[in-house]
Amino acid sequence: xxxxxxxxxxxxxxxxxxxxxxxxxxxxxxxxxxxxxxxxxxxxxxxxxxxxxxxxxxxxxxxxxxxxxxxxxxxxxxxxxxxxxxxxxxxxxxxxxxxxxxxxxxxxxxxxxxxxxxxxxxxxxxxxxxxxxxxxxxxxxxxxxxxxxxxxxxxxxxxxxxxxxxxxxxxxxxxxxxxxxxxxxxxxxxxxxxxxxxxxxxxxxxxxxxxxxxxxxxxxxxxxxxxxxxxxxxxxxxxxxxxxxxxxxxxxxxxxxxxxxxxxxxxxxxxxxxxxxxxxxxxxxxxxxxxxxxxxxxxxxxxxxxxxxxxxxxxxxxxxxxxxxx
Amino acid sequence: xxxxxxxxxxxxxxxxxxxxxxxxxxxxxxxxxxxxxxxxxxxxxxxxxxxxxxxxxxxxxxxxxxxxxxxxxxxxxxxxxxxxxxxxxxxxxxxxxxxxxxxxxxxxxxxxxxxxxxxxxxxxxxxxxxxxxxxxxxxxxxxxxxxxxxxxxxxxxxxxxxxxxxxxxxxxxxxxxxxxxxxxxxxxxxxxxxxxxxxxxxxxxxxxxxxxxxxxxxxxxxxxxxxxxxxxxxxxxxxxxxxxxxxxxxxxxxxxxxxxxxxxxxxxxxxxxxxxxxxxxxxxxxxxxxxxxxxxxxxxxxxxxxxxxxxxxxxxxxxxxxxxxx
Numbered sequence: 253x254x255x256x257x258x259x260x261x262x263x264x265x266x267x268x269x270x271x272x273x274x275x276x277x278x279x280x281x282x283x284x285x286x287x288x289x290x291x292x293x294x295x296x297x298x299x300x301x302x303x304x305x306x307x308x309x310x311x312x313x314x315x316x317x318x319x320x321x322x323x324x325x326x327x328x329x330x331x332x333x334x335x336x337x338x339x340x341x342x343x344x345x346x347x348x349x350x351x352x353x354x355x356x357x358x359x360x361x362x363x364x365x366x367x368x369x370x371x372x373x374x375x376x377x378x379x380x381x382x383x384x385x386x387x388x389x390x391x392x393x394x395x396x397x398x399x400x401x402x403x404x405x406x407x408x409x410x411x412x413x414x415x416x417x418x419x420x421x422x423x424x425x426x427x428x429x430x431x432x433x434x435x436x437x438x439x440x441x442x443x444x445x446x447x448x449x450x451x452x453x454x455x456x457x458x459x460x461x462x463x464x465x466x467x468x469x470x471x472x473x474x475x476x477x478x479x480x481x482x483x484x485x486x487x488x489x490x491x492x493x494x495x496x497x498x499x500x501x502x503x504x505x506x507x508x509x510x511x512x513x514x515x516x517x518x519x520x521x522x523x524x525x526x527x528x529x530x531x532x533x534x535x536x537x538x539x540x541x542x543x544x545x546x547x548x549x550x551x552x553x554x555x556x557x558x559x560x561x562x563x564x565x566x567x568x569x570x571x572x573x574x575x576x577x578x
Numbered sequence: 579x580x581x582x583x584x585x586x587x588x589x590x591x592x593x594x595x596x597x598x599x600x601x602x603x604x605x606x607x608x609x610x611x612x613x614x615x616x617x618x619x620x621x622x623x624x625x626x627x628x629x630x631x632x633x634x635x636x637x638x639x640x641x642x643x644x645x646x647x648x649x650x651x652x653x654x655x656x657x658x659x660x661x662x663x664x665x666x667x668x669x670x671x672x673x674x675x676x677x678x679x680x681x682x683x684x685x686x687x688x689x690x691x692x693x694x695x696x697x698x699x700x701x702x703x704x705x706x707x708x709x710x711x712x713x714x715x716x717x718x719x720x721x722x723x724x725x726x727x728x729x730x731x732x733x734x735x736x737x738x739x740x741x742x743x744x745x746x747x748x749x750x751x752x753x754x755x756x757x758x759x760x761x762x763x764x765x766x767x768x769x770x771x772x773x774x775x776x777x778x779x780x781x782x783x784x785x786x787x788x789x790x791x792x793x794x795x796x797x798x799x800x801x802x803x804x805x806x807x808x809x810x811x812x813x814x815x816x817x818x819x820x821x822x823x824x825x826x827x828x829x830x831x832x833x834x835x836x837x838x839x840x841x842x843x844x845x846x847x848x849x850x851x852x853x854x855x856x857x858x859x860x861x862x863x864x865x866x867x868x869x870x871x872x873x874x875x876x877x878x879x880x881x882x883x884x885x886x887x888x889x890x891x892x893x894x895x896x897x898x899x900x901x902x903x904x
Contacts, residue, residue, distance in 0.1 A: 279622065280726065283803070285659035285788060286626035286717065288724045291617040296605065299700060300612035301668035301714065305707040333611035342627035344670070344712040374625060381631040381710060386670040386703070388627065388714035391612070398614045400606065462611060477609070 260350035264378045267355055268343070271363050272373040275339065287374035289340060291392065298391040298398065300330035306383040310441070311426050316357030317364075318441040319385065324365045325443045326464060327389040329516040332450035333462040335399040336391030338369045343376035344386040350378075369447055399453060399460035404478035404521040408458055408547045411530065413446050413517040414539040415492040416467055420512020421499055435494045443516035444538065452533040453520055460520035468510040468565055471519055472553060478521075484510075484545035487558035503563070510555065510565050521547055586676035590704045593681055594669065597689050598699040601665065613700035615666060617718065624717040624724065626656035632709040636767070637752050642683030643690075644767040645711065650691045651769045652790060653715040655842040658776035659788040661725040662717030664695045669702035670712040676704075695773055725779060725786035730804035730847040734784055734873045737856070739772050739843040740865040741818040742793055746838020747825055761820045769842035770864065778859040779846055786846035794836040794891055797845055798879060810836075810871035813884035829889070836881065836891050847873055 269282040280288035291297055304310060304323050314322075324341065331338050343362075347354070366373065371389070422436035446462070453460060459478060461470050467484075475482055486502075489509050499505040520541075522530060527543070534540050548554070555563040595608040606614035617623055630636060630649050640648075650667065657664050669688075673680070692699065697715070748762030772788070779786060785804060787796045793810075801808055812828075815835050825831040846867075848856060853869070860866050874880070881889040 280724065284727050285656040285786075286624040286662065288660070288719075289623040289625065290721070291623055293619055297615040297617055297623075298612040299615065299666070299668060299716075301670055301701050301703050303670045303672060303703045303705045303712070305672060305705050308706060330611040334614070336612065340625070342625060342714050344627055344629045344714075346629060346631060346710060375627050375714075377627050377629045377712070379629045379631050379710075380634060382708050384672060384705075384707060384710065386629070386712040388668050388670075388701075390625075393614075395616070398606065401610050460611075 261378050264350055264352065264355055267352060268359065268373065268376065271359050273363070273366055273371065275370065275372040278340065278372050278374055281372065281374050282376065289374065294395060295392045296395050296398065298331055298334045298336035298393060299388065300327055301386065301388040302327050302330065303384060303386040314441060316354050317361030320358035320361030321365050321442055323385040323387050324362050324371070325445050325516060327387045328369060328445035328447055329443065329462040329464065331389055331391035332445050332447045333399065333460050333518055334391065334393065335397055335450045335454040335460070336393040337451060338371045338389060338391045338447060340372050340374045340390040341366070342388045343373055345376065346379045346381040346384045348380070348383060397454045399450065399457050399520070401459055401461055401474045402477040404459040404474050404480055404547050405523070406480055406547055406549045408521045408523050409527060409543045410471065410482055410484065410545040410547060411520050411522065411541045412467065412490055412544050413449055413541045415490045415495065416463060416515045416517055417495050417505060417509035417512055418492050419443065419514035420508040421495050423512070423514065424508060425498070433494055433498050436498065440514055443514065445516060446518045448537045449518055449534060449541070452537060456526050456530050456533060457520040457522050460518055463515040463517045463519055465513045466511045467519060468553060474519070474521065475551070475553065481548040481551045481553065482545055483548055483554045483556055485556050486563055488542060488544045490542040506563060507565065587704050590676055590678065590681055593678060594685065594699065594702065597685050599689070599692055599697065601696065601698040604666065604698050604700055607698065607700050608702065615700065620721060621718045622721050622724065624657055624660045624662035624719060625714065626653055627712065627714040628653050628656065629710060629712040640767060642680050643687030646684035646687030647691050647768050649711040649713050650688050650697070651771050651842060653713045654695060654771035654773055655769065655788040655790065657715055657717035658771050658773045659725065659786050659844055660717065660719065661723055661776045661780040661786070662719040663777060664697045664715060664717045664773060666700045666716040667692070667697050668714045669699055671702065672705045672707040672710045674706070674709060723780045725776065725783050725846070727785055727787055727800045728803040729785040730800050730806055730873050731784055731849065732806055732873055732875045734847045734849050735853060735869045736797065736808055736810065736871040736873060737846050737848065737867045738793065738816055738870050739775055739867045741816045741821070742789060742841045742843055743821050743831060743835035743838055744818050745769065745840035746834040747821050749838065749840065750834060751824070759820055759824050762824065766840055769840065771842060772844045774863045775844055775860060775867070778863060782852050782856050782859060783846040783848050786844055789841040789843045789845055791839045792837045793845060794879060800845070800847065801877070801879065807874040807877045807879065808871055809874055809880045809882055811882050812889055814868060814870045816868040832889060833891065
């Protein structure tokens with residue numbers, strides 16, 4: 253049969269395949285019924301899967317390149333939180349129409365981040381429907397080294413990387429329709445997965461999670477899985493100068509930092525005796541980390557203001573089935 | 579933080595997690611940032627990803643259990659076509675609302691097939707939006723044994739498993755709105771991935787593909803990748819009695835068998851000298867296989883009627899970006 257006139261789907265797949273990236277352990281990539289990969293001996297495999305839906309996980313005016321970047325970033329962030337080295341991804345792309353310009357923009361952002369982390373795109377599917385992107389990412393890590401959510405111990409330090417609240421601040425400004433900070437919007441559109449930090453923490457952290465739904469909700473998962481509680485010192489939350497300038501009111505800013513999602517920083521726990529080793533291990537990473545509280549024996553999350561008063565949070569975090577974006 | 583009142587998304591995830599299945603090689607399943615898996619030494623990994631969108635990949639009146647079954651079946655079919663043993667899956671589910679009854683039905687069908695093949699659900703994501711299901715499946719196979727699309731050799735036999743055209747016949751009847759055969763509709767809703775046949779063919783077939791888009795289009799991929807052509811004898815196409823009864827006109831039936839998708843049978847090639855070994859290897863499988871043609875040196879797909887006349891096919895196969903379902 254003559255396939256000289258490829259159908260729309262095959263034309264899209266060819267565009268993706270041309271930019272899929274190469275790795276020695278990819279024996280067969282896009283173009284067969286399945287990809288064939290060779291996991292290295294003695295390594296465990298970390299697998300994570302996340303979907304981004306237009307108007308729900310990113311504002312409708314988000315550039316295709318930013319969607320491509322962010323779709324991969326949020327998935328690599330899950331691998332970072334396990335201490336895994338990213339390796340392969342599959343991409344399921346649902347598009348309203350076979351728009352090759354849109355796809356090229358998407359791939360620009362996706363491939364920029366994929367190349368930075370040596371990720372090969374090994375398979376996928378394109379279908380017609382409302383815009384949505386599902387990625388499944390695969391990482392590798394030495395046996396027994398995964399950073400899990402269930403290892404936090406009483407009296408350990410709670411750390412947060414980089415600064416938190418910027419992405420939520422950017423979203424809040426976009427929703428308000430007024431003045432928007434380009435720096436905050438950039439944090440919303442182009443999150444940086446903390447892969448290097450996850451790798452550096454493998455032998456140092458007792459538990460880790462990435463901040464996708466907000467510090468309160470995500471730390472809550474660690475506490476629930478570890479059977480412990482926590483105190484957070486709000487005065488120690490790492491805060492960018494931009495966020496502090498645009499949101500000078502403490503309560504408003506703390507709410508963004510605690511309940512706003514999309515930061516994709518890491519939150520991790522470690523015994524206090526590891527503090528210096530952690531500072532050293534992270535010295536060569538893109539951002540550092542800050543101690544923001546401690547693990548407690550009693551369940552629950554206590555939020556302490558600088559004056560010692562307790563802070564009450566109206567909403568814990570992002571829920572997919574409650575509308576955050578309009 | 580008190581999570582005693584879980585949000586809608588977490589409630590759905592808990593329902594999925596409770597029925598995820600267990601495997602010794604799943605060190606950490608649903609509930610952390612990523613699943614942690616231990617691939618066995620010396621094995622290669624096969625990965626495939628497929629999306630099903632409501633109204634496009636299944637009729638709108640399809641039962642949730644059938645959607646769950648089919649979503650896994652079409653993905654396991656890709657692993658079958660590589661000769662891989664299914665192992666793990668991730669599930670990305672986009673639902674219009676957090677409907678636990680719908681989810682339970684979906685999981686009934688999904689888990690029935692997953693248990694039959696020892697597949698563990700190791701991760702996923704739930705989001706709100708128009709109904710769509712994306713699965714990424716992972717299979718294992720001994721190094722170097724994958725059944726690829728590019729191995730078909732000149733003069734080899736072309737085989738097809740089971741019978742073809744039933745699913746397309748069921749879809750055609752549903753679209754017509756008249757008399758519908760329950761048997762044909764069942765083939766459309768509950769395809770059987772030919773995993774056992776794929777495993778049996780590892781050392782026997784030179785190339786293989788599963789029939790998702792129709793025999794003409796899918797065989798076309800094998801021909802293109804192998805740099806060969808083919809002749810098909812339409813009189814030898816394996817045909818169920820039900821299909822023959824409901825579609826007695828040869829040209830109509832051949833068109834369904836050649837251009838209709840959703841059969842999820844395997845099409846494979848092998849040297850004629852392997853015919854007896856193939857019959858023997860498939861004797862214990864659920865269905866057998868039939869020789870329907872031969873690989874030719876000249877490119878192109880020639881369709882021969884029983885009287886020796888050539889048959890012209892109006893449309894080669896299913897294109898995601900052309901509307902097949904209304």
